Amino acid sequence: MNDSGLNTSDMTHEVLAQLLAERTGQDLSPSRRWRVETALSALLRESDASTIDELVAKLTSPFGCPLSSRVADALLNNETYFFRDQQVFEVLAKSALPRLIAQRQDKRRLSIWCVGCSTGQEPLSLSMLLAERAAMLDGWQINIVATDVSHRAIDVARRGLYTPFEAQRGLGIDRMIRWFEEVDGRWKVSPRLLKPIRYQQHNALHAPPSGGPFDLVLCRNVLLYFDQATRQQVFSQIASSLADDGMLLLGAGETPVGQTARFTPAKDLTGFYRLGIPEARTEQLVATGISARG
Template identity: 50%
Template sequence: METSEASHQIIADLLAARTGQHLTESRRWRVNSALGGLFREYGISNVDQLVCLLASPRTGPESPDLAQEVVEALLNNETYFFRDKPTFDQLPCEILPELARRRADVKRLSIWSVGCSTGQEVYSLAMLFAEQRERWQGWTIDILGTDVSHRAINAARSGLYSQFEVQRGLPVTQMLRYFDETAGGWQVREDARRLVHFRQHNILGPHPGRQPFDLVLCRNVLLYFERSTRQTAFDRLASALSPHGFLMLGAGETVIGQTERFQPVSARTSFFEPLALQRDRLRQYAG
């Protein structure tokens, strides 16, 4: 194996160890461009030199974690407000009303956005509830956004977006209703921010909340996992989801042939339920 191939494998192993993501051959073409900023910052020009830096001792409390910088540079943080709108539109029209019925006794909804990147999906959810303020009067709504990237989570917590970012997926009416224009960009207003919080977390790690979630959005995250890792991720999602909750995947993702923990929700694209709920329904029907 040539040195450059070995170096690329070291970078791929580092990404897998810290995030579970598999750097396939088809994704390796973007490694050099993704790491270009680090090349310039450290005065190097290729992956071989970067691997040498990773292998050298780095001491002192002020020294940055180069390995984490490499991982974060390789992550795909592509996101925007109300991404995949036809799929997202099922939430206020079908999924949230059903959850309101199922949770009417406690009047509480707990939602988890996995791989939330810089926060647009989480704030989109918050805007859905703000748009239906009367329906959710008296309810406790808690929306958690998590991501493996420390940099992305910090950006999400700031709630500050550029003109380009707020124009991706947001009509002017919502932009003006939920954002204030500042010298640094467009700032999410308090009525949307009060429902959300963020933390750094790996989907392959322990349950990030105290209670089961009623709705979990995990869109375009599992695409980057190998089959065995994807099955582990589904197990984590199943353990974190309420038996009567919903899992929302990306438009091109499915549980079919991937896991036995979930079943598709009839006539609802990209939504899935725990298999235990399906079994309960079959028992009721048989009874």
């Protein structure tokens, strides 16, 4: 035990939590600590460290900076698969996308931002939905900006090459055959699906990527890892990027209700949100002590 009253393990988790928060804004909560050793196991071998404590000691050395980035990247949860949460994509296909397409008939342009795109399955799922409606979108400009804070995940997404297990998760055989080609035991996505997607390493806490205003923003299972103040910052950045009549789609366990007035639930689309009170107006209401909802 040291002078601070923390044992080595506690100190190690504090260093890792601070590193993750500084580089990504995410919170390394106690519920996430169980996977630290598994997440960092490859880096332990590569850095010639026998324990997590030894690895963290290397982070505090003058030569720790490049390793710090890799450690933060490894701690991120990049769980994803094609058409994750099938019901959400059914709503997108049957309601949300047709509505947006109808609203954009004059511009014939559709811009979508996927926040936390991980290794690319979500934007590729969207690209499939749109490609399968090619007749409806003939002559349209389709732009999908897909971002993630993880360099490693973005590199995988750009390659568009997946293991059989990754390709089969969420995809039926018809879509695999139509949109993928088997190459040396892996499945490579069709260039047609990749064409409208621009992958970019980006932190959701920072100013939105170019390509807006966006008609649709998907930010699913990203906010779960932020504290309330950080979530409010992300909501503000997304709101600044969204078209006035655009929509935000969140994950099943996420909501802006009670956290920000920047978004309000879409009345007829579960999980979708529209712009609420502008930030300047919200600040004015707070300053005068008036409820932003009233």
